[in-house]
Amino acid sequence: MVVALAVAGCGSAARTAAPSGGSQQKQQKLVVWDWKSGEPAATAYIEKAKADFAKRHPGVTVEFVAQPFDQYYTLLGTAIQAGKGPDVMLFNGGGQIRDRVGALLPLDQYVAEDKSRLAGWDAFSKDGKIYAAPVTLQGHPIYYNKTLYEKAGLDPANPPKTWNEFVSGCAAIKKATGATCFALGNKEGFGIQFFLSGLGSGVLTPQEYDDWIAGKRDWTSPHVKRIFELWKETGDKGLNNDGANSTAMFTDIFRVFETGKAAHIIGLMSDIGHWKDFGEFLPPDKIGVMRAPVVTSGATPSLPYDGGIGYAVAKWTKEPALAADLVRSLTSTDALTAFYAKAGAIASDTTIDLSQAGPAAVSIASEIKSGKPALHVALSSKTLDLMGRLSQQLLSGSTTVDKAVQQLAATDRAG
Amino acid sequence: MPIGGTSPLVRPAGSVRADGATVKQPRRRQDARRGRTERLAPYVLVAPAVLIIVILRLWPLVLGVNFSFTGDGELNGTPVGLSNYLALAGDPLFRTALRNVGLLVLLLPVAVAIPGMLATFIYLRVPGHRVYRSVYFFPAVLSPVIVGAIFNLMLGYDGPLNAVLGAIGAGPVDWLGDPGIAMFTVVGVHIWATFGMALVVFLAGFSTLDASLLDAARVDGASLRQTIWHVIIPSLTRTIQFVFVTTMIGMLTSMFGLLFVMTSGGPEGATYLPEYYIWHQQGQMNQPALASAASTVLFVVMLVVGLLQITLLRRAGRQD
Numbered sequence: 001m002v003v004a005l006a007v008a009g010c011g012s013a014a015r016t017a018a019p020s021g022g023s024q025q026k027q028q029k030l031v032v033w034d035w036k037s038g039e040p041a042a043t044a045y046i047e048k049a050k051a052d053f054a055k056r057h058p059g060v061t062v063e064f065v066a067q068p069f070d071q072y073y074t075l076l077g078t079a080i081q082a083g084k085g086p087d088v089m090l091f092n093g094g095g096q097i098r099d100r101v102g103a104l105l106p107l108d109q110y111v112a113e114d115k116s117r118l119a120g121w122d123a124f125s126k127d128g129k130i131y132a133a134p135v136t137l138q139g140h141p142i143y144y145n146k147t148l149y150e151k152a153g154l155d156p157a158n159p160p161k162t163w164n165e166f167v168s169g170c171a172a173i174k175k176a177t178g179a180t181c182f183a184l185g186n187k188e189g190f191g192i193q194f195f196l197s198g199l200g201s202g203v204l205t206p207q208e209y210d211d212w213i214a215g216k217r218d219w220t221s222p223h224v225k226r227i228f229e230l231w232k233e234t235g236d237k238g239l240n241n242d243g244a245n246s247t248a249m250f251t252d253i254f255r256v257f258e259t260g261k262a263a264h265i266i267g268l269m270s271d272i273g274h275w276k277d278f279g280e281f282l283p284p285d286k287i288g289v290m291r292a293p294v295v296t297s298g299a300t301p302s303l304p305y306d307g308g309i310g311y312a313v314a315k316w317t318k319e320p321a322l323a324a325d326l327v328r329s330l331t332s333t334d335a336l337t338a339f340y341a342k343a344g345a346i347a348s349d350t351t352i353d354l355s356q357a358g359p360a361a362v363s364i365a366s367e368i369k370s371g372k373p374a375l376h377v378a379l380s381s382k383t384l385d386l387m388g389r390l391s392q393q394l395l396s397g398s399t400t401v402d403k404a405v406q407q408l409a410a411t412d413r414a415g
Numbered sequence: 416m417p418i419g420g421t422s423p424l425v426r427p428a429g430s431v432r433a434d435g436a437t438v439k440q441p442r443r444r445q446d447a448r449r450g451r452t453e454r455l456a457p458y459v460l461v462a463p464a465v466l467i468i469v470i471l472r473l474w475p476l477v478l479g480v481n482f483s484f485t486g487d488g489e490l491n492g493t494p495v496g497l498s499n500y501l502a503l504a505g506d507p508l509f510r511t512a513l514r515n516v517g518l519l520v521l522l523l524p525v526a527v528a529i530p531g532m533l534a535t536f537i538y539l540r541v542p543g544h545r546v547y548r549s550v551y552f553f554p555a556v557l558s559p560v561i562v563g564a565i566f567n568l569m570l571g572y573d574g575p576l577n578a579v580l581g582a583i584g585a586g587p588v589d590w591l592g593d594p595g596i597a598m599f600t601v602v603g604v605h606i607w608a609t610f611g612m613a614l615v616v617f618l619a620g621f622s623t624l625d626a627s628l629l630d631a632a633r634v635d636g637a638s639l640r641q642t643i644w645h646v647i648i649p650s651l652t653r654t655i656q657f658v659f660v661t662t663m664i665g666m667l668t669s670m671f672g673l674l675f676v677m678t679s680g681g682p683e684g685a686t687y688l689p690e691y692y693i694w695h696q697q698g699q700m701n702q703p704a705l706a707s708a709a710s711t712v713l714f715v716v717m718l719v720v721g722l723l724q725i726t727l728l729r730r731a732g733r734q735d
Contacts, residue, residue: 074698081703099701102491187592188679243572245682246592252571381700389508392682396594 028319029061030326033076034090036309038066045339053329062326076100087317088326091132093123093307094377095384104131105313110324118331118348120307122373132310133331134348135339136270139305140198140374141364143278145179146286148263152176159290163202163230166293170239173263181239183262185253186395187246189388194249195231196387197304197374198266202292203227204375206300213373219409223296228394228401230295235395245392258282269346270308275360276344284358291367303364303371307348383411476714483707491704499708509709512687515598516716519666519688522602526662527655530610534617535643538624548618555611559669562608563676567591570600594685597678601686604677605670613658620654621647660724667717689713 036042050062067075073096079085080103091097106129120134146156152173160166170181184191201209204223218224234240241256254273257265258281267273278287291301311330313323336347346364354365376384387408393399486495503509533551537544554562569576570590577587590600628650632642671690678686680695689709697706
C-alpha cells in the first residue's frame with residue numbers, strides 16, 4: 001500500500017494555477033491578505049492607499065482581509081498549496097518571503113519608478129528579482145533608558161562605545177537602580193536573533209559582515225563564535241532579566257524595559273517595541289538609541305536593518321498589472337506618511353520628513369544611510385529555528401558554544 | 416450478523432413456497448423482485464453514512480498520506496519516496512515529540528487518580544462536598560488559551576507562585592523556562608483544566624455503586640483506605656477504564672492550545688508534542704509534506720494506542 005501511495009504521489013499534489021475569485025466582467029475585485037489592516041494605528045494608512053488606488057482604478061473593488069498574525073503563514077501556506085487565495089498579500093522580509101517566491105509574481109517591471117524612493121528592497125528579493133514592495137523598514141537599534149543612566153551617574157548623551165565600557169556602565173546602573181543591563185525575552189527563541197543583529201556589527205569586521213550577508217558565512221571564525229560567547233556570558237553574568245527563556249518577546253519583554261527594570265533593549269524600528277511604543281510609558285526625550293558597543297577592534301558598528309513588511313502579488317492573480325498597481329498605492333508617499341505618523345513605524349519611503357518625531361526616531365533616521373542588512377535576516381528559517389533552540393540551551397547551560405556553532409554551520413550549509 | 420441473501424431472517428416468505436405447484440409464475444417473479452429489494456435495502460440505507468465517511472474522512476486521509484510522499488519547497492509535488500519519513504527519524508525535535516507522548520502515557524495514572532480520589536471524597540460526603548463538586552468542574556468550561564494565559568501569569572519567573580516560594584525560603588523555580596520541568600508544568604495545568612469532566616464521569620459511576628456494600632464495609636469496621644481499595648475500586652472498574660481511555664485521548668489530542676500559549680514548544684524544544692510539531696512544520700517552516708508525514712506517524716501511533724485500549728477493554732469486559 002505504501003508503495004502504491006508513493007507512486008500515486010506523483011502529480012496529485014502538484015499545484016495547479018487556479019484562478020482566484022476575480023471575474024472577467026467589468027466589476028473587478030482584488031483581495032488583500034495582511035495582519036495590519038485590522039489595527040487601529042494602520043487605519044489611516046489603509047484609507048490613504050485605498051483612496052489612491054480608487055482614483056486610478058474607479059471600477060475596482062479592493063477587499064482587505066486582516067488575518068491574525070500568529071496564524072498568518074499557516075493560512076497562507078494552505079492557500080499556496082491550493083493555488084488559490086488573495087491577489088495581494090503582506091510578507092515579512094527575509095526568509096518568510098524567500099521560502100515562498102514560487103507562488104509570487106516578480107514585480108521588477110511594475111515598481112521600477114519606486115526603486116529610488118523606497119528603501120529595503122533586498123529583504124524582498126531573491127536571485128535578483130523583486131517579489132514585494134517594502135512598506136516599513138525593520139531593524140534592531142539598541143534603545144537605552146536615559147533616566148537610569150542619569151541615576152547611575154552616567155552621561156546619557158554619551159552612551160558607551162566599547163563592550164568593556166558598556167558592561168561597567170551596566171554594573172553601575174545595577175548598583176544604583178537595581179535594573180538589569182538587558183531586557184531579554186527568549187521564550188520563542190527570538191531573543192538571540194535580536195542579539196545577533198543588534199550587537200553583531202560591533203563584533204564582526206566589516207569584511208566578515210559583508211561576507212555573512214552575501215552568504216559566505218564562516219562559522220569557524222572566532223568573531224562569529226564571540227557573538228555566541230557574549231550571549232552566554234550575558235546570561236551567566238546576570239546581565240539579562242531573570243527567566244529570559246520563559247519570557248515572551250512581544251508581549252512581556254518590552255514592558256520590562258518600559259517600566260525601568262532594564263537599562264537596554266534591542267528593539268525594533270516598526271510594528272511594536274520601538275520608539276513610539278515606548279513613548280507611552282517613557283518620555284520620548286528619555287529614550288536613547290546607541291550603536292553597538294565595539295567588541296573587536298576594527299569593527300564598525302552600524303544600524304542593522306532591512307525591509308520590514310511589504311506587499312507581494314500572487315502568481316495566480318488574474319490581473320497582475322492591476323494587483324501590482326495596488327501594491328504601488330500601498331507604498332505611495334501619502335499612505336506611508338500616514339502609517340509613520342499614526343503607527344510610529346519607520347516607513348520605507350526615504351522622502352518622508354522625520355524631524356517632528358522624537359529624538360530616538362531622528363537618531364535612527366540618521367543611521368539609515370550607513371546601515372547594513374541585519375545578520376539574522378540573511379539566515380534561512382530552518383537555521384533561525386535551530387538557533388532559537390540552541391540559544392535556550394546556551395542560556396540554560398545544556399550545550400556549549402562550540403557545539404552550537406557547529407550545528408548552526410551544518411544547517412546553514414544544508415540551506 | 417451477515418446481511419446477505421442467505422440469511423433466513425431476510426429471505427422472503429414467497430421463496431419458501433416457491434416449489435409449491437399451486438403458486439403461479441407471475442407471483443413468483445413478484446416475490447423474487449421483492450426479495451431483491453429487501454436484500455438491497457440495508458445497503459441503500461447505510462450508503463449515505465458510508466459515502467460521507469469515505470468522502471469526508473477516508474479520502475482526505477488517503478490524500479494526506481499520499482502527500483507525505485512528495486517533496487517540499489522546490490520539490491513541491493514531486494514524489495520523494497520515504498525521504499520525509501527518514502527526515503523525521505533523523506530530526507531530534509520529532510523524537511522529543513514522540514518521547515513526550517510516552518511521557519504522557521506514563522503520567523496517565525496520575526491524571527486518572529486525581530479525579531478518582533476527589534470524586535470518592537465527594538461521594539463519601541466530606542464537609543462541603545456540594546461546593547467542591549462545582550468548584551472542581553469549573554475549569555472544564557474554560558478555554559485552554561485562557562487557562563494558559565492565567566497560568567503564564569501565575570508561573571512567571573516574577574510571578575505570584577515564585578513570590579510565595581520566596582517568602583517561605585524556597586528558591587524561585589523557572590516553571591516554564593527549565594527544560595526538565597516545563598513539560599510536567601504543562602501537563603499539570605492540563606490535568607487541572609480537564610479533570611472536572613472525568614470527575615463527573617466518576618460521580619456517575621458512583622451512582623451505580625451498591626450502597627449496601629459500603630454499609631457492609633462500615634459495619635465490618637473497614638478503614639477509609641480499605642473501603643476505597645476493596646469496595647470502591649473493584650465496583651468502578653468499568654468507569655475507571657472509560658476514564659482512562661477518554662483522558663488518554665484528551666492528553667494526546669487537545670494539549671496544543673496549552674502548549675502554544677504556555678511554552679511555544681520550548682524551552683529547547685522540550686515540550687514538543689507531535690501535534691505541535693505538525694503545526695510548526697506546516698505553518699512556520701513552510702514544509703507541508705513533512706508535516707503530512709508527521710501526521711501520518713501520529714495517526715499510526717493513535718491507531719496503535721486505540722487498538723490496544725480496545726483490546727484491554729474487551730478483555731476486561733470478558734472478565735465481567
